[in-house]
Amino acid sequence: MNNHFRSFRVRALSAAVALLFVANTAWAVDPFSVRDIRIEGLQRVEPGTVFASLPFRVGDTYNDEQGAAAIRALFALGLFKDVRLEVSGDVLVVVVEERPTVADVEFIGAKEFDKDALKKSMRDVGLTEGRPYDKALTDRAEQELKRQYINKSLYSAEVVTTVTPIERNRVNLSFNITEGEPAKIKEIRVVGNKAFSESTLRGLFELDTGGWLSWYTKSDRYSRAKLNADIETLRSYYLARGYLEFRIDSTQVAISPDKQDITITLNVTEGERFVVSSVKLEGNYLGKEDEFKSLVTIKPGEPYNADRVTETTKAFKDNFGNFGFAFATVEARPDIDRATNQVALTLQAEPSRRAYVRRVNVAGNSRTRDEVIRREFRQFESSWYDGDKIKLSRDRVDRLGYFKEVNIETAEVPGAPDQVDVQMNVEEKPTGSLQLGAGFSSAEKLSLSFSIKQENAFGSGNYLGLEVNTSKYNRAIVLSTVDPYFTADGISRSIDLFHRSSRPYNDQGGNYQLVTEGAGMRFGIPFSEIDTVYFGGTLERTTIKPGTNIPASYLAYAEEFGYTSTSFPFTVGWSRDNRDSTLAPSSGRYQNFNSAIALIGDARYVRTNYQFQQYVPLSKQYTLAFNTEVGWGKGLNGQPFPIFKNFYGGGLGSVRGFEQGTLGPRDVTGASIGGSKKVNVNVEMMTPFPGAGNDRTLRLFGFLDAGNVYGDGAKIQFNELRASTGIGLSWISPVGPLRLAYAFPIKKFAGDRIQKLQFQIGTSF
Structure with a gap:
């Protein structure tokens, strides 16, 4: 062998082969000092990546062990399929x-x-464009795809991967997927039940054997997550009715050989039903036992109810938190007497130590400014920990509408047992929108709309909006801006510029118009977490534009007071809202009062409107809703109430079954002209749509409406109220809330215009 030229070549396919190479002395080379290191074969990998993995440098002494270590390290990078030294x-x-x-x-x-x-x-799973191709990753990708299809009940889905080499040492990956038909739940069985029928228990589940609406709800597709949720629902149902020792013995999910039908069987043991014999408090209650006793919802003599036990212990912890005890523990200990089927409950409490909030942190907001979130906080740093204020802070931030998720975490401060840090984690969502749309209603026919809105302009929390709307009867262009924190105390300011043209609803094809344009400013002062008082002023001008079929009353008013009227109404309002949702509420109350007083200008008047809504949850599925609306107006300084400020009634949002805006007085031409007083009462019973489970976005409702509109100077006569009843459909569709109603008038008078089927997108109650 030439002393000046030594050649050693190692071809390694794995680290194990490298170890065998080192062990074999026949392939060994004598150690030598490395004068230079060269790398050959690189295309995309940086040389620095290879040099950083080598266990030796120029000037070091090379030996076989280092060679094997180098091969192992380079293979471990996952970038090479072959390495030689x-x-x-x-x-x-x-x-x-x-x-x-x-x-x-x-x-x-x-x-x-x-x-x-x-x-x-x-x-x-690590498989994406630009990453090295690895057969193992491809196998993992196939398994991940199959797992996702199984989660959708597509058990027969097949995935075949095709690898196509292309130029520059690259490959294209194609996943050829045959989805097949989804497996459907053929049968759900509950075995071992005695106290409740099997149909009653199956009715609790989100999963079912399908119905005519299953294409929409997909409730007949098996999902392990949904089944687990249904099992917990079943367990809670029994525990809430006294079956303290209820258990689910086994859950069996069987799939047919063709992977199309699924059978679910739940084997349960109900146990005996227990009644609460007594409830007592033990431990440290800060000397406020009576206050804590008032929070107990568990009643002796009634069946044991796990929901009420959980509700009581949570109320205790929250109440301890209100006094600064963030680490309070409350344990409900049952003492079971199986001879009498009674259970005595002991609520053991230990408040632990009082805590201060050291720091409040906000995370997840990349666009929204910190101050926009922090100004909604009611829990302050360096003050007592207050559970109510922390929950209120979270709810206020969530109600901003800028975030998909809002969560609060509380962590102990290491080394400071009496301090906690509170962190609010938010996930932002897009708050701007550009919309072009069209709508159709039985009253207004075709309407077009355009809007640009930014709920959180530049992350400041301010609202900017431009809206354009057109329809057969109402057209508008409105430019609005709202600063919710015009002052540091939370006083809001809104500015509106508007141009509206409208025509009262009637069946005469006229082309006259009422055109109102102006500008307004309003301030909102929060008096509590759910109460806001508003006041402001508006400068507006209303023009009566004559045209064909204009009502005689409009001509009479214009001839006496002019075709154009300018007024400066001062507005005062109040609202209170604690509903659980604005689009699909199931509980809570909403009240709104607005009043406009015009003492300056051509038209002088006072106009007020009050609305009251109450939602009563009868169960998880059923909600009873009440709505009452009263309007009143009067002219001032000897003038009549302006006819263009009249209230209108009839149709959706009022008394269904009567044509939109046709209730109340009419002039000599027979045109409905509205009135200065309005009364409206609605009652609805809402239930899930058959086959839609508990989906609150799609509901049926039965209703009873009553109301009427009265002219200026006329008294409200309840025997003149119109009334109707019927059924309807409410759907929060992709293009907005849709309500459809089919009504039967049960109290009507001669000349009333009836319209049994009515619908609209975006209407209110």
Whole structure:
């Protein structure tokens, strides 16, 4: 062997082969000092990545152990499919062959999932464009795709991967997916039940065997997560009715050989029903036992109710939190007497130590300014921990509408047992919108709309909006801005510029118009967490534009007071809202009062409106809703109430079954002209749509309406109220809230205009 030229070549396919190479002395080379290191075969990998993985440098003494370690380290990078070491004199040559990189990932035949969502799931397993191709990663990707399809009840889904080499050592990956038909739940059985019928228990579940609306709800598709939720619902149902020792013995899910039918069987043991014999308090209650006793919802003599036990212990912890005891523990200990089927409950409490809030942190807001979130906080730093204020802070931030999720975490401060840090985690959502749309209603026919809105302009929490609306009867262009914190105390300011043209609803095809334009400013002063008082002023001008079929009353008013009237109404209002939702409420109350007083200008008047809504949850599925609205107006300084400020009634939002805006006085031409007084009462019983489970966005309702409109100077006569009853459909659709009603007038008078079927997108109660 030439002393000046030594050649050593190692071809390694794995670290194990490298170890065998080192162990075999026949392949060994004598140690030598490395004068230079060269790397050959690199295409995309940086040389620095290879040098950083080598266990030796120029000038170090090379030996076989270091060679094996180098091969192992380079293979561990996952970037190479072959590595060789060659020794030429005192120069070490590292020869590598890179793995091909993924150029594109394509999904063929995927219909159940959006392709962008599938690509994201592939990134989660490490398979994406620009990454080295690895057969093991491809296998993992196939399994992940099958798992996602199984979660959708597509058990027969097949995934075949095609790898296509292309230029520059790259590959295209194609996942060819055959989805097949989803497996449907054929049968759900509950075995072992005695106290309640099997149909009653199955009615608690989100999963079912399907119905005519299953294409929308997909409730007949098996999901392990949904089944677990149904099992917990079943357990809670029994525990809330005294079955303290209820248990689910087994859960069996069987799928047919063709992977199309699923049978679910739940084996249960009900146990005996227990009645609460007594409830007593033990432990430290801060000397406020009576206050804590008032929070107890568990009543002796009634069946044991796990929901009330949980509700009571939570109320105790929250009450301790109101006094600063963030680490209070409350335990409900049952003492069971199986001879009498009675249970005595002991509520053991330990407030632990009082805590201060050291720091309040906000995380997750990349666009919204910190101050926009922090000004909603009612829990302050360096003050006592207050559970109510922390919950209120979270609710206020959530009600801003800028975030998908709002969560609060409380953490102990290391080394400070009496301090906690509170962190609010938010996930932002888009708050701007550009909308072009069209709507159709039985009253206004075709309407077009355009709007640009930004609820959180530049992350400041301010609202900016431009709205344009057009329809057969109402047209408007409105520019609005709202600063919810015009002052540091939370006083809001809103500014509106508007131009509206309208025509009262009637069946005469006239082209006259009432045109109102002006500007207004209003301030809102929060007096509590749910109460706000508003006041402001508006400068407006109303023009009566004559046209064909204009009501005689409008001409008479214009001839006496002019076709154009300018007024400066001062507005005062109040609202209180503690509903659980604004679009689909099931509990809570809403009240709103607005009053406008015009003492300056051509038209002088006072106009007030009060609305009251109450939602009563009868169960998880059923809600009883009440709505009352009263309006009143009067002219001032000897003038009549302006006819263009009249109230109108009839139709959706009023008394259904009567044509929109046709209730109340009419002039000599027969046109409905509205009135200065309005009374409206609605009662609704809301229930889930058959086959839609407990989906609150799609509901049926039965209703009873009563109301009327009265002219200026006329007294409100309740025997003149119109009334109707019927059924309806409420759906929060992608284009807005839709309500459809079919009504039967049960109290009507001669000349009333009846319209039994009515619908509208975006209407109110």
